[in-house]
Amino acid sequence: MYSDLITFIRDWYQTKGIIPLHEPRFREIDRNYVLDAIDSTFVSSIGEYVDRFEQKLAQYLGAGYAVAMVNGTAALQTALRVAGVEQNDEVITQPLTFVATANAIVHNNAVPVFVDVNRETLGLCPAALENFLDQNAQKNGRGTFNKNSGRRIAAIVPMHTFGHPCRMSQILELAASWQIPVVEDAAEALGSKISNTHCATFGSLGVLSFNGNKTITCGGGGAIITNDTALARKAKHLTTTAKVDHQWEFVHDEIGYNFRLPNLNAALACAQLEQLEGFLNDKRKLAAAYEAFFRINEWGRFVTEPDGCSSNYWLNAVITSDKKQRDEFLKKTNESGIMTRPAWKLLPDLPMYKKCQTDNLKNARWLVQRIINLPSSARKANA
Template sequence: MNEKWREIASEIKAIYGNKDYVALHEPTFNEKEIEYVTDCIKTGWVSSVGKYVNEFEKKLAEYTGVKRAVAVVNGTAALHIALKVAGVKENDEVFMPALTFVATANAASYLNAIPHFVDVSEKTLGLDPVKLKEHIHDIGEFKNGQLINKLTGRIIRAVVPMHTFGHSVDLDPLIDICQQYNLILVEDAAESLGSYYKGKHTGGFGVVSALSFNGNKIMTTGGGGAILTNNEKLADYAKHITTTAKIPHQWEYYHDEIGYNYRMPNINAALGYAQLEKMDDFLASKRQLTKQYHQLLKKINGVKVFKENSFEMSNYWLQAILIDPQKHERDNVLGILNAEGVMARPIWSPLSELAPYMHCPKADLTMTNHLNKIVINIPSTPVKGESYD
């Protein structure tokens, strides 16, 4: 079986032009990025003021189908501010999946709120609405229009589903739960730019949502993120506090509350503006890569490529494979692929097992613990095509 995995590594390298080393995900640039970034440098507008910031926000809102987008320095900052403007307060509990990148929990912690970990679904790899409802039934009490955790006495304020590797959570039942228990829906859409749930772009369902444009995302601004919302008032507030809460004035510096220096620099927005123009190419290439992996990995018994559900269209940001632990040992597979020059990694450690979050409330995490042992990410960079070579 080890030899079979070495063959797979060789064939993955062939997909990527027989490189000596294939990274998990790399950005793809061409002349447009150079043109727009060079324009920033020539004009001197490289920081948080400049035409590309506003234009990128408009183009992003249009692409995702929301009224407003507010560009910030990274996805964690976007989620931090999304939770803040949505109304999450100190000592509130926030439902979130235990199987997600640590930023989901960190963003809540920045507000002195408490992550409350819930299990995920094998169907979506994201927060499981059925398990969430069962957990609420076990620990929740609805009093005076608020959901209270009977075990801690704290208000449970919000639900933060994360669209894992670009695959949408099943949102309709989550929305029903939020309406039933007066919970705020804040989408962690950091990985799902270009993904749709029942024909509507992810990030458009929450009161507010967060995107990431890190260098490894489907499109990048180098570092960066954005807050999405259909609420103009929340968008204005988000823009204000991410610009150090400075009151606009020709020369005076006056700040009316504690703010954050989170605004995206113009030079990063220029990069994003060019990248957004190529999203259709990126998405088509991602889907083609999924088909290639599906054909390739059929050769190994006990391995399957994770594929989108009927209710969604995934951006397939990171390719995920699920291995049968009775037939394959995860760390052995990871060792072979990486030794052969094909970067592969396991899914994140459950947040409930990380030192800063071991004390946090949690539901039964059976599926989280199962998936943690069987999910592997493999190279996912869009294979270059003629339209953006």
């Protein structure tokens, strides 16, 4: 059965060589914009491409503001600080996510708490979140606190796994009832929507990533998205070393970060953003072909967009029947030059997060033994 899949993927990408999991796609416009930034000599964190990218990104998302940053991890770290997360606070997130989600919490000297995911969306499960809060949380005049640890629960961070949107309306409703801010980790979800609303725009703040393996890339890169003027100004201030605006004086009024996106990277980001709709169309065509293949070859459930959503299908995924089949699948495809990979190791199973509070993680543990990511590049060899 694996020979059929290998043939299908090779035919799609029209190559006999190694097929990567997700590679960037560059055209002449990308080179031209980067060379223009070089010619301008403004290659660091000041330049017209930074401003242009922020404006165009916010416009595309239908958001008030975008603050461009060096990477998605830095964006999430800053967003959590801007949202009010402080030392020894707790932040609720999911166990099935890239390690940067939890690392950004700890960079704020806060403590991650891991609550189970939903089997359909692969993201934070509203039912599990409701159950966790009912059992462990209590409100008082100073906020919402964990009855077991005594720490304040300062934020909830849902992550849109592989670009598939979480059930945000339910998560937001729960968060509002407990008076907890939502910071949306949309690192993988640029272009994904719930109804007509873009991911990254549901919470108080959202974050995106433009790493080399993302739907669009500028080598690194990330962004904070918000509709709140004060939060946007705070984020931009913190990420430019908290420097007070002045023509020549260097005065800094708090501890900030050197996290702003360089103009050289922003030039590439602008070019990539102009091509985003084409990338998304290509990726949806590939996802539809995968879905049809796995529907006929009934030996794995292809992960499709949740009802009412439009996913960017950043990484296509299939869920096998068990771990044995997953491991065989990985072995056969990788030996044939088709790059596939399992899901990340669950974060509370990593040594630095073993002591963090969790719920039963039933769905996450079931999924992590079965998920395989498939080649998902928005390109064909002749494109």
